Amino acid sequence: MNRLEGKVAIVTGASANIGGSLAAGLAAAGAKVVCTDMSAEVAAATVNRIEDAGGEAFAVTGDVTDPDHVADVVAQALERWGRIDVLVNNAVWFNQKGLFTMPLxxxxxxxxxxxxxxxxxxxxxxxxxxxxxxxxxIINVLSTAAWQGQPGNIGYSTGKSGLINFTRSVAMELAEYGIRVNGFTPTATQPEDPKLVARMAAMTSQPSAYPMDFTAQFPMKRLPTPSDYVPTVVFLASDDSRMITGSNITVDGGATAKYWPWRPQQD
Incomplete structure (x- = not known):
């Protein structure tokens, strides 16, 4: 039996990487999924991925900061399927700049x-x-950058850390209605899409004032892929997590637990 059979989910930022994989994972578990993104092409690709696997989905293009877009997504979900059971807040803008290089x-x-x-x-x-x-x-996608001080990524780190207490506060407001609100923390992720693999390699090879050695610092033998995150998000979306709210589940291969000077993957 599919754990999310009969449920309707909305995933914001349904890109080919984490968001799209979570959307596809929710659909594989039986949910009907609304995929939103700023890019019509990106949202449509995720819908095609879901439909090719036998799931049900549709795309809505727009800006998550636009109240009219939000209202449209909700209205279309209700018109199509009559209910909403799951929300995954994943929309993000990757704009890695620091305190002195980030325009206001x-x-x-x-x-x-x-x-x-x-x-x-x-x-x-x-x-x-x-x-x-x-x-x-309701599931808010955090980041290990929400829990640690990452230099040169001020906007992303600040926004993701803000989601920690947003999650807790909203969880308390909605608890009386039986609505659960939790965080999910992924980390540096190895893409499964070949195009994203090449893009990630190009990004990490660029000179930086704050070089990041993910491989040497990671406790497990490899970085997680988007597929590694799906079971946790499906669990949080399902009735199996019915008494979990205001909390967070971290899937980071031990990255935030590691004592800082230890280099697990030393040559």
Whole structure:
């Protein structure tokens, strides 16, 4: 039996990497999925991936910081399937700049996508769940950068860390309705899409004032792939996690638990 049979999910930022894989994983577990993204091509690709595997999905293109887009996504989900059981707040803008290199407007924009988008979607979906008396699940995608100080990535780290207490606060507000709100923390991720693998290799090979040696610092033998995250998010979306709220599950291969000077993958 599929754990999410009969449930409807919305995934924001349904890209080919983490967001798209989570959307596909929810669909594989039986959910019907609304895939949103700024890029129509990206959202459509994730829908095609789901449909090719026998699932049900449709795409809505738009900006998560636009209240009209949020209302449209919710309205289309209700028109198509009549309910919303799961929300995954994953939309993000990767704009790696530091304190002295990040323009103020870019900083504000990055924070707004991460936190403002989560606020708008959570408020809209939470209201539907309350109105329909659905004990739903809202999952906020965090990052190990939310829990640690990463230099040269000020907007992303600040936005993701803000989601930690956003998760807790909203969980307390919605607890009386049986609606659960939790965080999910991934880490540096090895893409499964060949195009993204090449892009990641190009990014990590660029000179940086703050070089990151993910391989040498990672406790396990490899970085996680997006598929490694799916079981945890499916669990949080399912009724099996019915008494978990205001919490976080980390899938990072031990990255945040590691004592800082130890180099697990030494030559």
């Amino acid at each position: 407007e870019e900083y504000r924009r990055q924070i707004d996508i991460i936190l403002g988008g989560a606020f708008l979607f959570t408020r809209a979906v939470g209201q539907v769940m309350i109105d329909q008396q659905i004990a739903g699940s």
